[in-house]
Amino acid sequence: MHVLILGGTTEARRLAELLHARGSDRVTSSLAGRVAAPRLPPGEVRVGGFGGTEGMAEWLRAHRVDAVIDATHPFAGTISFHAALATAAVHVPLLALRRPGWAPVPGDDWHGTDSLAGAAELVRGLGRRVFLTTGRMGLAAFAHLDDRWFLVRSVDPPEPPYPARLETLLDRGPFTLDGERELLRRYAIDVLVTKDSGGAATAPKLTAAREAGVPVVVVRRPPVPEGVRETPSPEGAAAWLDTLRPHPYDPYRRGPEDEPA
Template identity: 75%
Template sequence: MHVLVLGGTAEARRLAELLAARLPEARVTTSLAGRVAAPRTPPGELRVGGFGGAGGLADWLRAHAVDAVVDATHPFAGTITGHAARAAALTGVPLLVLRRPGWRPVAGDDWHEAGSLAEAAALLPGLGGRVFLTTGRMDLAAFADAPDDLWFLVRSVEPPEPPYPARTETLLDRGPFTLDGERDVLARHRIDVLVTKDSGGAATAPKLTAAREAGLPVVVVRRPPVPDGVAVVADPEAALRWLTGG
């Protein structure tokens, strides 16, 4: 069996580890987009870079005799998920989407949902002036034209590239993050509003707890939907069962 894992997440690495341990005879190729200079590499084979759209991915599946595809990309990697669904339809190769569950508000949360990054940016002037922006370095253009009285703390793994807001300070860090650490970030930078994507998972969730404790509003960008008709599971163990039929 040759499994292609569209990766870049902790879930993708975990699935590759499970396959290596429990299905050692399988060939596993993990594909990364190449946006991080020093990614955490999983077991098995590794390829880096795009496929050239749905057609290019379909050609790759045929050329490498892939038996199954697991899309374990970030919940907001909507483009590659769409390409994977189209390539699966073109080739007949089974496709599974592995998506960690999204976050849900609890008592005490002050959440403001946005359907896009542009909508999130438009909400900010009425919510606060010192913004903790945790949407990643690739999505800052939506906030580049923010009013001059807004100040942004941008956290990302690698330095962001323009365009980004004029009044920006960068915090280079990689999760998982601790609750004490998030409390310190909010207090030290006098943050009064948090912006995040609904990425789900535990690695970056402590910022939501810290914001709740501090009584801060949180702008939450909704994740894009999974294409119709595609099977979805919530964890690597379920993906393994789908791959092995058990």
């Protein structure tokens, strides 16, 4: 089968590695191209957008794709909805690979919101020195908070608009608990802002915040498009692909025509 992985996440790379090792499928990973030096998975790789729903549907037809696995970031909502519409249009099976979200534990001081704009409003009442870990693309939502200081951590440098009082920390996970503890202490952070991305690579900041008594603003993830099946692991995605393969011929296997009327 020709499998298209909409990637850019750790889970997408793991799935590509798993399928590449099995060697039974042609695998193409699609990356958005928003990171300057992405970690490339094995197999074929394409970079850039598809040109909306119609462009993706045409690409699926032209490249004879048999299955699509949406393993994009949980907050990459636009591409997920385009994938749902495009695969439905060309009758190609679609699966969403989504790592489980985080859940608070005793001692956490979490404040939930559905948007970055909501997160900015919550920050006003929670702290003045903000550790902002929502990525470099949504900083405009915080640009008007001139009376707050921000530490922004991202893989690539952010582009304006962003807060006036800003320090950038260029880094890529996974992060350690000791490192996150030291970061909160060194910068005197009194509020953390994050998206509910899930996964272990960036989770230590939550533990460090709990230990330090630092409140956390958590942006809830958007839902998977209605009707799209989900799995939490690359292994689950590989197993789903196996269900799409034709069954070997079995002369004793009953077909619909053998069922009693």
